[in-house]
Each structure stands twice: as C-alpha cells, then as structure tokens.
Amino acid sequence: MATDFTVNGRAVSSGADADTPLLWVLRDELGLMGTKYGCGIAQCGACTVLADGAPVPSCSIPVSSVAGQRIQTIEGLSPDRGHPVQRAWAEIDVPQCGYCQSGQIMTAAALLAARPDPSDADIDAAMRGVLCRCGTYPRIRAAIRRAAELARAG
Secondary structure, eight states: OOEEEEETTEEEEEOSOTTSBHHHIIIIITOOTTSOOOOSSSSSOTTEEEETTEEEETTTSBGGGGTTOEEEOHHHHOTTSOSHHHHHHHHHTOOSSOTTHHHHHHHHHHHHHHOSSOOHHHHHHHHTTSOOTTOOHHHHHHHHHHHHHHHHHO
C-alpha cells in the first residue's frame, strides 16, 4: 500500500514497504541527497528533517508514520539559500567537514520557527540531538543567534 505525504511542498506517493525508513525514501526514491545517513539509530541527527515543522530523525522513522504529513528537507528550506539560517551559516562559516550540516540547519530552522529569539539554553537544548564530530558548536550557536537577527530584520 502506498504512503502519501508532502515533501518540500510537493505531494508524493511512496510505494516503499511501510517500515522503510523515511531517509531511504527521500534519498533512493525521491533523489533528495541533502539528508545524510549518519548512524542509523537516531543518535547523531545528521538525517534530521522536519515533519509538520518538528525535527525528526529520518533514519529511524518508518515512511508509513509520515502519511499525510508535510516533510521538509534541506532542499526545501529555500530554493536560493536565502533562509536566515542558511545565510547565517555561510556568514559565520560554520561547516568544517559539513556532514552534519543539513541536520544542524533543519534543527536550527525549527528552533527559530518556534522561538524567534532563543536563549543559549534554548539553543543548546534544541541542538543537543545533532552531533558535530568537528566540534563547531560555538560557530553553530553564533550562527543561530545571527539567523535570529536576520529573521527579525526581514
């Protein structure tokens, strides 16, 4: 049975087995390669996408669990990389190896949508589920603060 949901504003119908992780449907069936495979057990956050605006680990949720939901991947955040988080990430030069960045950016975007002016504690709590093996956490926090400024400025 097909699973119907929306990805980046486009209605899709996946014929994948109901228990197939969303990550593999996004990458293998829909060709959206921005979402990365990290650990496969929802511990690193590299695969984070937004499901109805909330960050979720796409490696461990079955595609059947997103039926009827709106999924947003890094490709759908902004077609021209003009989203405040993407702009701040480039301005602050956050990435080192870059592997975790789509998960970091999607989680930061969800945080700022919920809390337009987050405290350091808010940032740390929201971002704790996305690991950065390069240790760019100070730049990540600075970029989130900058993204909040950019969003307020319009």
